[in-house]
Amino acid sequence: MLRTILLGPPGAGKGTQAAKIVEKYHIPHISTGDIFRENIKNGTELGKKAKEYMDKGELVPDDLVIEIATTRLLADDCKNGFLLDGFPRTVYQAEKLDSFLEKHGAKIDKVLDISVEKEELMTRLTGRRVCKACGASYHVVNIPPKKEGICDVCGGQLIQRDDDNAETVANRIEVYEAQTMPLIEYYEKAGNLVHIDGATGLENVFADIVKALGE
């Protein structure tokens, strides 16, 4: 049983580490950002609503996100735990998540706070490319694909996320500092926060995460 949250600014490597964590611990990866992007791709009403905020680098309204996340958490595959990535992002969302879990006799075991310097975040996000088909993440300089523009994993096309341009990235980082950083104190008080240095390289970061979560 492992119920855990990945906290950290955009560009800290949450998505990359999430993929490794769910493979090792056999728990579902729940990314509210991925759920919204999937809805945008499918042209749903939810996708249309979310896109307005996402394109500006702003947060989608709390009540909408909470509804999406808690509905997902009720699915069968979450019975033995889950990894939340990008949710909660405000103290209000965290409180609602806690009361939802309490109602179901559950609680968060560990919160991993991955930190990376601001300048490095800008470089990482503006150079990020993602596979349109499978979502695998690359970087034009740091993690280039074997063949330019093509996903190593599935051969899909690599694209830049709409919200990875310099202006939107700057706003996403500001929004993180103002609205999400207070969560660090929230979970510190709850006693289940672990700090992870996100600048030590992909494998070292993962090793620190495994140390925190236990083998």
Ligand code: AMP
């Ligand atoms: P991410 O893929 O986690 O970087 O999320 C991309 C965008 O989706 C964010 O910039 C927000 O606009 C929106 N989003 C994702 N998760 C949340 C959340 N928990 N609360 C509010 N907005 C969110």
